Amino acid sequence: MSKLKQKILIVEDDTSISEAYQMILEKENYQVACAYDGNEGLKKLGSFNPDLMLLDLRMPHLDGVGVLEKMTPKQKKDTSVIVLSNYDMQKEIDEAYKLGATRYILKSWASPVDLVQLVKRSISE
Amino acid sequence: MTKQPNRYTKKIYELAGRSLYFPPFIVALVVLSVTLLPWQNARHNLLSSQQKAIDSKTKSVEAVIQNKFNDYENKLSSGVALMRANQDVTKQQWQDFFNTSATTENIADNEIIGYLKVFEKQNKSEIEQFAMSQGYKDFYIHPDTPGDQLSSSVIFVHPLSNNNMSTVGLNMLAQNDTKEAAMRAITTASPALSKLSESDSDSSYGDESLIMLVPNFANKTKNVTQEQRRQNLQGYVYTQFQPSQLLDELLQSQSRQQHFSLQVYSEEIKPSNLLYQTNNYNDIEGDERNSKTTRGVSLFGATWKMSYQFDDKYVVSTSERSAPTVVIAIGMTLSMLVFLATLSFFKRRTKELQEQKDAEVDLAKDELLSLASHQMRTPATGVKQYVGMVLQGFAGEVDPAQRLLLEKAYDGNERQLHVINQILQLAKLESGRIVLAKHPTDLKKLIEDVVEEQQAVASEVGHSLKAVVPKQPLMAKIDQHMIRMVLENIVSNALKYTLKAGTITVKLTQNKQYAIIAIADTGIGIAENKKEEIFKQFTRLHTNQTAGVSGTGIGLYLANQLVNLHGGTIELTSTEGKGTTFIIKLPKRQMKIKPSSSNISN
Numbered sequence: 001m002s003k004l005k006q007k008i009l010i011v012e013d014d015t016s017i018s019e020a021y022q023m024i025l026e027k028e029n030y031q032v033a034c035a036y037d038g039n040e041g042l043k044k045l046g047s048f049n050p051d052l053m054l055l056d057l058r059m060p061h062l063d064g065v066g067v068l069e070k071m072t073p074k075q076k077k078d079t080s081v082i083v084l085s086n087y088d089m090q091k092e093i094d095e096a097y098k099l100g101a102t103r104y105i106l107k108s109w110a111s112p113v114d115l116v117q118l119v120k121r122s123i124s125e
Numbered sequence: 126m127t128k129q130p131n132r133y134t135k136k137i138y139e140l141a142g143r144s145l146y147f148p149p150f151i152v153a154l155v156v157l158s159v160t161l162l163p164w165q166n167a168r169h170n171l172l173s174s175q176q177k178a179i180d181s182k183t184k185s186v187e188a189v190i191q192n193k194f195n196d197y198e199n200k201l202s203s204g205v206a207l208m209r210a211n212q213d214v215t216k217q218q219w220q221d222f223f224n225t226s227a228t229t230e231n232i233a234d235n236e237i238i239g240y241l242k243v244f245e246k247q248n249k250s251e252i253e254q255f256a257m258s259q260g261y262k263d264f265y266i267h268p269d270t271p272g273d274q275l276s277s278s279v280i281f282v283h284p285l286s287n288n289n290m291s292t293v294g295l296n297m298l299a300q301n302d303t304k305e306a307a308m309r310a311i312t313t314a315s316p317a318l319s320k321l322s323e324s325d326s327d328s329s330y331g332d333e334s335l336i337m338l339v340p341n342f343a344n345k346t347k348n349v350t351q352e353q354r355r356q357n358l359q360g361y362v363y364t365q366f367q368p369s370q371l372l373d374e375l376l377q378s379q380s381r382q383q384h385f386s387l388q389v390y391s392e393e394i395k396p397s398n399l400l401y402q403t404n405n406y407n408d409i410e411g412d413e414r415n416s417k418t419t420r421g422v423s424l425f426g427a428t429w430k431m432s433y434q435f436d437d438k439y440v441v442s443t444s445e446r447s448a449p450t451v452v453i454a455i456g457m458t459l460s461m462l463v464f465l466a467t468l469s470f471f472k473r474r475t476k477e478l479q480e481q482k483d484a485e486v487d488l489a490k491d492e493l494l495s496l497a498s499h500q501m502r503t504p505a506t507g508v509k510q511y512v513g514m515v516l517q518g519f520a521g522e523v524d525p526a527q528r529l530l531l532e533k534a535y536d537g538n539e540r541q542l543h544v545i546n547q548i549l550q551l552a553k554l555e556s557g558r559i560v561l562a563k564h565p566t567d568l569k570k571l572i573e574d575v576v577e578e579q580q581a582v583a584s585e586v587g588h589s590l591k592a593v594v595p596k597q598p599l600m601a602k603i604d605q606h607m608i609r610m611v612l613e614n615i616v617s618n619a620l621k622y623t624l625k626a627g628t629i630t631v632k633l634t635q636n637k638q639y640a641i642i643a644i645a646d647t648g649i650g651i652a653e654n655k656k657e658e659i660f661k662q663f664t665r666l667h668t669n670q671t672a673g674v675s676g677t678g679i680g681l682y683l684a685n686q687l688v689n690l691h692g693g694t695i696e697l698t699s700t701e702g703k704g705t706t707f708i709i710k711l712p713k714r715q716m717k718i719k720p721s722s723s724n725i726s727n
Contacts, residue, residue, distance in 0.1 A: 014503070020510035023519060058499075086502040087495045088549065093606060094562045104606065108502040108542045112513040113581060121574075 005031040006123055009050035011041035011067065012084065013059045017107065021054060024112045025119065038062025042070055050079055052123045055101070057085040057092050065092065068099035076100045080122045145475065149467035153460040160456025167449040175416070175440045182383050183420050183433060189375050194337070194424050197364055198316050200238060201339040204362035208240065208341050216259040219281040237289055239282035241297050241338070242360040246276050256280060261293055268299045277360070297363075303336050307361060309426050310340045311354050318425040321391035321398055333400065335391075337425060338363045372401035384439035385409060390430040394419070400429065409436045416440055490556055494549065501545045508538045550610075550683050561690055566605040567598040568640050568711075572631050575612045579620065587626035590616070594633045601640045601713045603691055608711070611684040615644050615707050618680065622705070623648035639693070639710040650701040660685045660695070 008030045012018040015036070022032045033048045035041040037059045045053065045067075057064035064083055071079075083101040085092065086108055093104050102122050110118065207222050208214055223238055244252055249266060256264040259280070266278045277298040282289045297303045306319035316339045338361040342354060372389055380387055386409040388394075389401040416435035421428050437446070512535045516523060523531065576592040583590035612631070619629045627647035634641045651659060660681050681695075688695050692712045699705040 016507050017510065020507070020514060024510070024514060024517075027517075027519065086499045086506060088498050088546075089491070089495050090553075090560055090562070097562075097564075106502070106546070108506040108509065108545070111509055112517050114578065117578070121577075 005029060006052070007031045007033070007048060007050040008119065008123075009033050009035065009041070009044055009048055009053045009079075011035045011038070011044075011053060011059070011064070012056040013037055014056070017056075020112075021115065024115055028116050028119075030119070038064070038067045041067050045071065045075060045079065052080045052082065052119060054119075055081055055083050057083060057096065058087060065095050065099065068096060068101065071100075082118065082122055145471055146468065148471060149464045152467045153464035156460040156463045157456055160452060160459065164449055164452045164456065167452045171441070171445060171449055174445055178440045179416070179418055179433070179435055182385065182435070183418065183431070186376060186379065186387070186431065186433075187420065187422050189379070190372075190422060190424070190429075193371070193375060194318070197337055198339070198425075201316060201337065201362045201364060204238060204240065205339050205341045208359065208362070214240075214281070216261075216281055220283055220285060223283040237282060237284075237292075237365045239279050239289075239292065239363055239365070240341075240360055241277050241363055242280045243275060243277045243298070243358050245274060249276065252278055252280070256294070264294050266294050266296055268296055270296060270299045280360075297336070303338075306336060306338055306426070307340075310338050310361065311358060312351065313426060314340065314342075314354060316425045318427040320427045321400070332367070333369070334365055334367050335400075335427075336363055336365045368400040369402075373403075376401075377403060380405060384436040386434045388432040390432070392428055392430070394430050394432060398430075406434075409434050494552055494556075498545070498549045502542065505538055505542045505545070509535070509542070512538065547680060547683070554683060554686055561604040561607065563602045563604050563691075565600045566603050566608070568601050568603075568608075568633055568642070569594045569597075569599050571605060571609060572612065572633055572642065575609060575616060576631055579613070579616050582617070583620055583629065586620065586623075588620055588623060589626070589628045590620070590631075591629075592631045592633070599633060599635055599640055601711050603711060604687075607687045608691070611687050611709065612642070612644075614680040614684045615709070619644055619646035619648065619705070619707075622646065627704075635713070638712060638714075640713055642709040642711070643706055644709070645704060645706040647704040650703055650705055651697065651699040652701055656697060656699065 008025055010018050010021050010025075010032060012021070012034070013036050018034050018036075022034060025032050033044055033050065035044045039062050041053075041055070041059075042062070044050075055064045055067060062070075064085075068081065068083075071081075081101045083093075083096040083104045084107050085104070086106065088106055096104055103118065105118065204222075207218075211218065219240065242252060252266065253264065256278075266276065270276060275298065277296050279292050279295045279297065282292055298307060302319045302322040305322070306317040310317035316337060319336045319338075321333060321335070340354075340361055341359045342357040343359050344353075344357045368389070368391075376387060380403040385403075386406045387401070387403045388399060388406065390398040391400050392398060416437050418433050418435075420431045420433070422431060440446075512531055514520070516528065516531050516535065572592050572594055576590055579590055616629065616631065623629065623646045629644070629646045632643045632645070634643070685695050688709055688711065693710045696708045696710075697705060698708070
C-alpha cells in the first residue's frame with residue numbers, strides 16, 4: 001500500500017455530477033482532478049497520471065470512446081477506466097469494453113456509497 | 126451507399142410505386158417501337174426482292190417462248206427463200222430441204238412445216254395438175270369457199286406422216302382464224318400467228334391448234350402497197366402446232382423447278398381462250414399480293430396473256446423471307462429483355478430505398494430512446510448524489526427526523542430510476558434493438574460482484590446475502606452486461622419478497638453444458654398457479670404481504686427474455702411460506718437459439 005494518495009481523474013461535462021463525485025471521493029482521501037471534455041481529459045491524463053479515470057461517454061469535442069481510442073497502451077495499463085453514461089446505448093457500451101474499459105456504469109445507478117465501493121474495487125486491479 | 130434520388134427519379138419512383146411494372150413496360154414499348162422501323166425496311170426489301178425475282182422468272186419464261194417463235198420464223202423464212210430461189214419446187218425438194226436444213230436442228234421432228242399455195246379460183250385445175258405431177262393420190266382441194274375469189278391449198282408438208290398427208294389439198298383460208306392471220310400477214314408483210322377464234326370454243330382445251338404463216342410474195346421489190354402485195358402473193362410457208370403441247374414441252378419442267386403455275390390465254394383471259402395450263406395449277410399456293418402476276422407476250426401480231434402464280438416459299442430464299450419476322454422477333458426478345466432488366470433494376474432500387482428508409486427509421490428510434498433515457502435520468506442522478514451525500518454526513522450530522530425525510534426522498538428517487546430503467550429496457554426489447562455482445566466471462570466473479578453490491582440493501586432489512594461459488598473461475602460465453610442485470614433483478618426480487626430477516630443464497634455450479642446459478646430465498650414463496658404468470662409482462666405478485674413492495678412487473682419478463690436469448694432457461698421451485706429458488710441455466714458455449722416470441726436480433 002502506497003503512502004501517497006491514489007489519484008482519480010473525473011472526465012465529465014455535467015458539472016453538478018462531477019462536483020458531487022469530487023466531493024464524495026475527496027472525503028475518501030483520494031486526490032481528484034476534473035476535466036470537462038475529451039480533449040482536456042487526455043491532457044490531464046498525461047499530466048495528472050491518475051490511477052483511475054471516471055470517463056463520461058457523451059461529451060463535446062471529443063467523446064469517451066474517442067478518449068479511449070487515443071489513450072496509449074501504457075496509459076491503459078496504468079489507469080483503470082470506469083465508463084459512465086446515462087444513455088445506456090448498447091453500441092457505446094460494447095465499444096468502451098472493446099477499447100479496454102474495466103467497467104461500465106449507469107450514472108443513475110451509483111449512489112455515493114456505490115461509487116466509493118466501485119472505485120475501491122476497480123482501482124486495486 | 127446513400128445516394129439520394131433527385132427530383133426526376135423521385136417522380137419515376139412515384140410512378141413505379143403505383144405499379145412496379147409500369148416503367149419497365151413503357152421502356153419495353155419504346156424499344157419495340159424502335160424496332161418497327163427496321164421491320165418496315167425489312168418488309169419493304171422483301172417485297173422488292175420478291176418483285177425482282179418474279180420479274181426475272183417471268184422474263185425467262187417469255188424468253189423461252191420468244192426464242193421458240195424466232196426459231197419458227199427462221200425456219201419459215203428459209204422456206205420462203207427456198208420458194209423464191211427455185212421456180213418449180215417439188216415435193217421431194219421440200220422434203221429434202223427440211224430434212225437437212227441447218228435450221229431444223231433445234232426443232233423437233235414432229236413439227237409440221239408446210240406450204241400453202243394461194244391462187245384464184247379459176248386457176249384451180251392448174252393446182253390440181255401440179256399436185257398430180259407431184260404424185261399425190263386422191264388430191265382434191267377442200268373445203269370449197271363459194272363466195273371468195275381466192276382459194277388456197279396445202280401442196281407441201283413436212284414430215285410426210287399419214288396425219289400430215291391428210292392436210293394436203295386443205296384450203297386453209299376457209300378457216301376463219303387462218304384467214305385472219307393470213308390477211309394480217311399481208312397487211313404487215315411479216316409473219317403472223319393466228320389467234321383462237323370464237324368458232325374454236327367448242328373444241329376442248331388441248332385440241333386447239335395455232336398456225337404461224339410467213340407470206341411468200343412473187344416480186345421481191347414491188348411489195349410496198351397493200352394492192353401490190355395482194356397481187357404478188359404466192360402463198361404462205363406455215364407451221365401448225367398445238368399450243369398446249371408446245372408450251373408443255375417448253376415450260377413444264379421450268380414451272381416445276383421454279384415453283385410456279387402458269388396459264389396461257391390467247392388475247393383475253395377468259396376460260397374459252399385458255400391455250401395452256403401447267404399441271405401443277407391447283408397445287409401452288411401463294412399470297413395474292415406478292416406472288417400472282419399477269420404478263421402479256423406479243424407474238425407476231427397475236428398477244429398471249431400469261432397468268433402466273435408463284436409459290437411464296439420459293440420466290441425468294443427462306444432466309445430472305447423470314448427477315449422481317451426475324452427482325453420483329455429480335456425486337457420482341459430485346460424488348461422483353463429490356464423489360465426484365467428494367468423491372469429487376471426497379472425492384473432492386475425500390476428495395477434499396479426501402480432498406481435505406483428502414484435504416485433511417487431505426488436510427489431515429491435509437492436516437493429517441495437514448496434521448497429519452499438521458500433526459501429522464503439526469504435530474505434523478507443529481508438528486509441521488511446530493512441527497513445521498515447529505516445522508517452520508519457531507520453537510521454535517523443528520524438527526525433521525527431529518528434522516529427519515531431524506532431517506533423517503535432518496536427512496537422515491539430510486540424507485541423512479543428503477544422504473545425508468547425497466548421501461549427503457551422493455552422498449553429496446555420490443556423494438557428489437559437489443560443486440561447481445563457475448564464474450565467469455567467469469568461467472569464466479571460476476572456473482573461475487575453482484576452480491577457485494579447488494580449487501581447494503583440486504584443488511585438494511587437484516588437479510589443475510591451470500592455467494593456460494595467454486596474456487597476456480599467458471600467461464601461462460603455471455604453478455605455480461607445483460608446477465609448482470611438478470612442477476613441483479615432476481616436477487617433484488619429475492620430481497621424484496623423476503624419479509625423478515627431471511628437468507629438469500631446465490632449458488633454457482635455447472636454440468637457438462639450449462640452453468641447453473643441458483644438463487645434461493647426464504648421468502649413468501651409463489652403459489653403453484655402463479656409460477657408461469659410471473660414471467661409474463663406486467664404481472665406482479667399480488668398478495669396481502671406484497672402490498673408494500675414496489676415494482677412494475679417488467680423485471681422477470683425481461684430477465685427471462687435475456688436468458689432465453691443466450692440459449693438458456695429460468696426455472697423456479699417454490700413453497701408458499703417457505704421460500705423460492707430461481708434456477709438460471711446458461712450454456713457455457715455458443716448454442717443455437719430457439720426462436721422466441723420477441724424479435725430480438727443476435
